[in-house]
Amino acid sequence: MNYPNGKPFIDRNKAQVGRKQSNQSSNIDYGGRGMSLEGDIEKSNTFYLHHGVAVIHKKPTPVQIVNVDYPRRSKAVINEAYFRTPSTTDYNGLYSGHYVDFEAKETKNKTSFPLSNIHEHQVKHMKACYKQGGIVFLLIRFKSLDEVFLLPYSKFEFFWNRYKNNIKKSITVEEFRKNGYYIPYQYQPRLNYLKAVDKLILDESEDRV
Numbered sequence: 001m002n003y004p005n006g007k008p009f010i011d012r013n014k015a016q017v018g019r020k021q022s023n024q025s026s027n028i029d030y031g032g033r034g035m036s037l038e039g040d041i042e043k044s045n046t047f048y049l050h051h052g053v054a055v056i057h058k059k060p061t062p063v064q065i066v067n068v069d070y071p072r073r074s075k076a077v078i079n080e081a082y083f084r085t086p087s088t089t090d091y092n093g094l095y096s097g098h099y100v101d102f103e104a105k106e107t108k109n110k111t112s113f114p115l116s117n118i119h120e121h122q123v124k125h126m127k128a129c130y131k132q133g134g135i136v137f138l139l140i141r142f143k144s145l146d147e148v149f150l151l152p153y154s155k156f157e158f159f160w161n162r163y164k165n166n167i168k169k170s171i172t173v174e175e176f177r178k179n180g181y182y183i184p185y186q187y188q189p190r191l192n193y194l195k196a197v198d199k200l201i202l203d204e205s206e207d208r209v
Helices: 037-050 120-131 153-164 173-179 193-207
Strands: 054-058 062-070 075-083 091-096 098-107 112-114 135-142 148-151 170-172 181-185
Touching: 037 054, 037 091, 037 098, 037 135, 037 193, 098 112, 098 120, 112 173, 120 135, 120 153, 135 153, 135 193, 148 153, 148 173, 170 173, 181 193
Parallel strands: 098 135
Antiparallel strands: 054 091, 062 075, 091 098, 112 170, 135 148, 148 181
């Protein structure tokens, strides 16, 4: 298994105790290097939709338009608008009969992910979805490392409480490797995060029994 930069991946991520990392090599799409995490997710979601795998979309941002100019009959220009309510998470949808809801973030930090990038109302939303039996998680990309991790909400909650208690303001890469699922890049779908979701569903079904 290789990183998108061609370097071999050393399997340091145990993805929680008892979880096995795949030894199969992935076909890397080198032509897509430099794409944002959002771009990777959108390409993957399009693949999932077209192949009948899942229906997952980016949530629209709720905006209240208050001032519009019409310089031409066929063209409108929005001059003033406001966010109506705070946004929740970035993506939601359905997969194999499960409601899926997640937030996606990127960081240039090489060693940790700052929790200041997550907002209180987003965590409340994730917690509410999780309590209703939803599959809830964060997708975090470390840009400098070209590593993407899926961190389940059930594990994220510990780090959030630690942050709110002013103990530690970030989650380290090693903590992601220990508590999350590493997602390698491949050809199609480019970021097959639903493979990690399959493992998460299995693990959480065992945990919730």
